[in-house]
């Protein structure tokens with residue numbers, strides 16, 4: 001269980017507040033207008049954006065001052081963050097050990113993760129020689145080897161075409177279900193919400209609202225969400 005207690009995040013003139021409890025193993029979509037603070041919220045959860053007030057507590061453990069690497073979260077950014085000069089295998093291995101000194105068991109985990117995302121035959125290639133979809137798969141494999149309890153995605157796969165995007169979302173859904181990880185995903189696409197999310201966190205007017213069941217909310221959106229959805 002991940003608790004956001006009286007969070008206040010200040011960036012210049014912008015303030016975002018959040019108070020909510022997220023359940024392990026659930027899939028949350030974060031939606032709301034551009035500039036509402038969706039990326040800011042994820043950044044604060046991961047420890048990249050400091051809190052002005054409040055606490056983040058995971059299973060009773062206060063994460064508020066913890067370094068990003070010490071938190072139970074992995075973040076997948078829109079651009080995948082792959083290192084162009086390293087092979088796919090090494091890029092994924094970095095998820096386990098930044099110094100890349102993997103022991104045999106860790107090497108086996110990296111290979112397993114690459115097999116799981118369908119890149120078993122692409123391990124020795126550099127990211128630049130892979131397609132966009134394959135690069136996304138490599139980035140997902142890196143998330144997978146870290147095996148953290150929460151996976152955070154900030155508008156993932158935005159650069160991919162619709163069919164490939166859906167395929168990647170389906171893969172994400174399968175992977176988090178298999179590992180029991182919780183998912184928090186920023187998206188602008190209502191279709192993504194219906195496809196993948198159990199619950200929706202709406203961000204607007206300086207607040208991240210407590211999660212609400214996805215299907216219900218999308219079928220009967222309150223005025224602010226309705227205005228956003230158009």
Ligand SMILES: Nc1ncnc2c1ncn2[C@@H]1O[C@H](COP(=O)(O)OP(=O)(O)OP(=O)(O)O)[C@@H](O)[C@H]1O
Pocket residue numbers: 011012013014032033034035036037038039040041
């Ligand atoms: N480093 C910063 N310094 C000052 N203000 C910032 C900084 N980063 C973001 N902001 C402001 O914080 C607010 C929230 O930005 P954020 O990127 O979280 O929104 P978002 O909902 O993710 O938007 P989008 O959907 O366009 O990606 C914006 O008003 C933005 O201008």
